Amino acid sequence: MPTVTHDDAPLLADLMPWSVAPLRPGRAWPVAADPRSLRARWDALLKAEGAQREALFEPTRARTLTSAVGQLPGQSTGTRRLARAEGACAEPVRVLAAPFDERWLIPDHRLIDAARPELWRVADARQVFTVETGDADLPLLATALLPTVRPGRVRPLYRRPGGTEPNLAPGLVEHLSARLGARVSAADVLAWTVAAVRPDLTVPLTDDRGLWAAGVEWGRRALWLMCRDGERPRLPGGRRPYVRAPLPGRPETLRYDPGEEALHLDEGRISPVPAETWEFEVAGVRVLESWFAARTGPAEPGTLAAIRPATWPQSWTSELLELITVLTLLARTRAARAGLRPVPAVTAGELRRAGVLPVPGSARRPASVLGHQEEGPEGQFALL
Numbered sequence: 001m002p003t004v005t006h007d008d009a010p011l012l013a014d015l016m017p018w019s020v021a022p023l024r025p026g027r028a029w030p031v032a033a034d035p036r037s038l039r040a041r042w043d044a045l046l047k048a049e050g051a052q053r054e055a056l057f058e059p060t061r062a063r064t065l066t067s068a069v070g071q072l073p074g075q076s077t078g079t080r081r082l083a084r085a086e087g088a089c090a091e092p093v094r095v096l097a098a099p100f101d102e103r104w105l106i107p108d109h110r111l112i113d114a115a116r117p118e119l120w121r122v123a124d125a126r127q128v129f130t131v132e133t134g135d136a137d138l139p140l141l142a143t144a145l146l147p148t149v150r151p152g153r154v155r156p157l158y159r160r161p162g163g164t165e166p167n168l169a170p171g172l173v174e175h176l177s178a179r180l181g182a183r184v185s186a187a188d189v190l191a192w193t194v195a196a197v198r199p200d201l202t203v204p205l206t207d208d209r210g211l212w213a214a215g216v217e218w219g220r221r222a223l224w225l226m227c228r229d230g231e232r233p234r235l236p237g238g239r240r241p242y243v244r245a246p247l248p249g250r251p252e253t254l255r256y257d258p259g260e261e262a263l264h265l266d267e268g269r270i271s272p273v274p275a276e277t278w279e280f281e282v283a284g285v286r287v288l289e290s291w292f293a294a295r296t297g298p299a300e301p302g303t304l305a306a307i308r309p310a311t312w313p314q315s316w317t318s319e320l321l322e323l324i325t326v327l328t329l330l331a332r333t334r335a336a337r338a339g340l341r342p343v344p345a346v347t348a349g350e351l352r353r354a355g356v357l358p359v360p361g362s363a364r365r366p367a368s369v370l371g372h373q374e375e376g377p378e379g380q381f382a383l384l
Contacts, residue, residue: 008347009202010357012140012155015193017363018167019153022131023095023105023146026113027058029304030106031148033295034313035092038106041304042089045082056304057082062113069109073120077108085110096143099133099282100226100323101291105148118366119146122156126163128190128227130155135283136199137334142190144227157190159367170363171356179207179346191219196340205346215340218333225326233325241324245269249311254292263288263324273324276331287327291320 013019025031032038048056054065063069065083077090092104109115119129123146131141132152141147147154159165166173166186177184195215197203206212225233234240247268255264256278262271263278280287295316299306351357 007204007344008349009198009204009344010346010348010351012193012197012201012203014348014351014357014359015169015172015189015203016130016155016157016167017169017359018159018366019155019364020116020119020366021114022150022152022154023112023116023119023148024114024150025105025111025148026060026062027111028299029058029307030108030111031095031097031103032092032308033103033316034309035104037308038092038104039089041307042106044304044307046085053083058303060113063110067110072107072109072112072115073117074123075107075109075120077110079110082110094145096129096131096141096145096147096149098149098290098294099138099141099285100287100326101294102145102319103294105146116154119154119156121366122158122161124161124163126158126161128157128223130157130190130194132201133283135281138282139197139199139201140194141282142194142223142226144229157186165367169351169356169359171354172351175351175354175356176205176346180209180212182209187220188216191216191223193219194222195219195337196342204342204344206342207345208342211340211342215342218336218340221333222330222337225330228322228326232322233329235325235328239272239328241270241273241321241328243268243317243321244271247312247317250296251312252296254289254296265292270321270324274328274331277324277328280327280331288323291323 029041030038032041045053045056057065059065066081068081069079071077071079075090078085078087090106090108093107094102095105097103127144129143129145129147131143131147131149131154133139133141134152141149156167159167168186168189173184173186173189176189192212192215193203195218206215244262245268248266251265251268253264253266256262256273257264258275260271261273261275262269263273278286278288299308348357
């Protein structure tokens with residue numbers, strides 16, 4: 001159960017009021033660890049006809065071969081019903097499918113039970129999505145990718161494309177700037193939130209400039225490691241993970257040797273991997289084990305999900321080495337985050353007296369951001 005606090009720290013749901021449930025694909029096969037498999041799965045679906053195509057598609061109440069839906073915002077895909085669909089696969093896009101696990105998704109509205117178009121409309125190079133995890137040590141993930149992580153709510157930093165109109169309680173930035181005696185940006189508030197948020201999803205706000213600066217610095221580093229935009233993270237020489245023994249063509253087992261600080265994929269070996277990296281968990285699940293299982297776990301024969309690489313791609317090795325680096329660096333900073341235990345000086349009561357809370361109902365709804373026509377079912381254009 002989440003820790004309960006009684007010090008009137010404001011709720012994350014009030015500070016970042018617009019939230020959306022995560023994308024729900026509804027079927028496993030439109031998501032994969034490599035884009036080539038997705039194109040092959042699409043081709044296999046279209047080659048099938050009648051009952052075979054329906055079985056491969058795996059219909060649900062939300063999506064069948066005759067569902068009529070429009071394009072996802074920003075995506076160019078067909079809108080004919082899948083029973084009559086033809087043409088190439090939509091270009092796969094990267095998504096955050098599990099904590100620290102980036103995979104690929106076919107961005108076709110006809111394949112996704114709950115695609116959350118409002119999130120696609122605000123996804124761009126400036127956007128950052130936070131995702132609730134239910135984890136005591138890391139209550140929030142952050143990602144520049146559209147998240148399909150379940151079950152937590154998704155809170156975009158911005159309500160509109162281009163990094164405009166922060167998804168913050170109106171007046172919050174100005175109130176914090178006045179209390180701290182320094183200019184506060186929306187990005188600062190996000191960094192502080194990632195650093196200071198509690199398991200019960202309250203966010204203590206300080207008026208101590210030194211403590212605020214330390215929290216924002218930690219949060220910015222965590223955001224960089226989770227979003228990994230710009231320069232790639234690296235460990236100091238001698239502690240960087242390398243492939244010490246070649247990985248097999250199709251590894252089936254993953255184990256950790258604490259004495260060697262080594263990760264073994266069958267007879268393949270990667271080291272050094274610190275123990276805290278191997279033990280890094282989110283919501284009780286080891287990240288490295290979950291990442292490996294998503295790429296090697298069994299799939300039912302004859303299904304589209306069973307179409308996957310015949311051998312372990314080199315790109316997965318590169319991704320694994322980077323994941324080890326990210327988890328190692330985050331594990332090292334956990335002690336610093338644990339030291340950020342501010343008593344809220346800027347309380348929910350103060351924000352209510354200042355008129356920042358309660359937020360207007362419009363702040364909890366998506367903004368109107370339509371700047372172009374979106375194709376609806378069967379090639380008709382939606383009027384939004």
